[in-house]
Amino acid sequence: MTPTAIMVRTAPGASFRYIPRSGADVAFARHTGSGNGNVDPLDRLWPRRIRSVIRSSLSCWEPAEFIDAAELLASELVTNALRHGRGDVRVLLTFADGCMRLEVRDESPESPVLRDASGVDEAGRGLALVRAEAHDWGISEDGMTIWCSLALPSLSPTP
Template identity: 60%
Template structure:
C-alpha cells in the first residue's frame, strides 16, 4: 500500500509518497519570483521542508547514518534549483546499486557547474559541498536533473 500526504500553501499543492525501500518523490511549484539568481521569500522554506522529508524517509527506512549528509545534499540541490532553474522542482530519493540516489530536477536545460566563490561570498559553494560529501554526482544529459549518491553501507563511505 502506498501512503500519500499532501502539503499545501497559497501556490499549487505539493504531494509526496513513501514507497517502502523503493524511494520517494516530491514535486512543488516555485514562485514566479524565484530564479535568475534569487529565491523568493515564499520559496525560502522549501529546502527546510525537503530536509524534513528526507529525514522522515531515511528514518522510516532505518538509515539514520545517512540523514545528516542527505539533508545537506538535498538542501544544496534544491536551493540551486530554486535560484538558477525554472518551473516546478522535483526531488526523488531512490535506491540503486547499494546507494541512496538523490535527484533534483527543474525545467531548465542549463547544466549547473561549480563556480569559484570568493572568500566573502555568501553563496556559490553548493556544488563544491555536493562534490565533497557525495560519493558521486552529476547532471543528466538534458541538464534538467542534478543527482548525487551516498553509499548505503557505512563500510563503503569515506569519512
C-alpha cells in the first residue's frame, strides 16, 4: 500500500510557509475596440482581473510591497498590450532562480518603446515604471512578449 501523506515531527515553534511552484497562466481575447492607443471599455476590467490573479498567486509572500510591485507591473504590461498590441493577450507568471518572472504576450510584432514622457504627457510612463520597479526586464526577439522579474523575498520563518 502506498502512503498518501507523510507526517513529520518538527521542532517546537517551527513554521510552515507554502511556496508556490506553478505560477499562473491566463489568456484572453481582446475586444475589437482595443489597440491603436485605445482600450475598449469591455477590456478595461482585464488589468484589475490580472491584479487579482497576481495577488492570489503571491498571497504567501511578504512583505506586502512585493505583492504591490508585482500587481503594478502586471497592470502596466497588460494595459500596454491592450492599448498598443493586437490579438489575444497571455499573461504568464513563473518562479525560478529566486525570481518571479512575469510575461505578457500579444500578437503584435512591434516592440514596445520606452518613452521619456514629459510632465504634461497623459501617457507614456508604463515602461519607465516597469524599468524602475523591476529587478530586470526585456522584450523578446519577435517583439511579442515583454517580461520583467522581481527578486523573491527571503523566506524567513513566520511566527
